[in-house]
Amino acid sequence: MTELAQQQCEACRADAPLVSDEELPELLRQIPDWTPITRDGILQLERVFKFRNFKQALAFTNRVGAIAEEAGHHPALLTEWGKVTVTWWSHEAKGLHKNDFIMAARTDQQLEAE
Ligand SMILES: C[C@H](O)[C@H](O)[C@H]1CNC2=NC(N)=NC(=O)C2=N1
Incomplete structure (x- = not known):
């Protein structure tokens, strides 16, 4: 279990402090499989997960959905055959x-729960 995953999520607020340019490299280092991308001018984190079939991709999607609901913080999820694209960003804080x-x-x- 990584240190980041054990930390508590804050509520999403429009005035929530965004990660600074100085903090970004160290945080990215802790999630090496994620790519920072800018979409519609908003910085986001994206990772594509590969699976053997649609059923496994859907099961993973549902697990990610469950942790999102638990945290009150929600990703964009694109479920395809053998593949799930997960994108995280803070909608309110943009x-x-x-x-x-x-x-x-x-x-x-x-x-790992697979
Ligand atoms: C009221 C509710 O907590 C907010 O609308 C939450 C819901 N989930 C959210 N998820 C994300 N990623 N960003 C938000 O700003 C956000 N806002």
């Missing part, structure tokens, strides 16, 4: 909050 890194680390743990 960028990356530390919560998104915590949730990315927790998402990785759902793979």
Whole structure:
């Protein structure tokens, strides 16, 4: 279990502090399989997970959905045959909050639950 995954998520707020340019590299180092991407001018974290079939992809999607509901923080999930694309960002704050890194680390743990 990574240290990030054990930390508590804060509630999503419009005035939530975004991760600074100085903090970004260290946080990214802790979730090496995630790629920072800018979409519609908003920085996001994305990872594609591969599976053997649609059923496994859907089961993983549901596990990620469950941890999102638990945390009150929600990703974009694209479920395809053998593949799930997970994207985290803070909608209200319009960028990356530390919560998104915590949730990315927790998402990785759902793979181990396979
Ligand atoms: C009221 C509720 O907590 C908010 O709408 C939450 C829901 N889930 C959320 N998820 C994400 N990723 N960003 C948000 O700003 C957000 N806001």
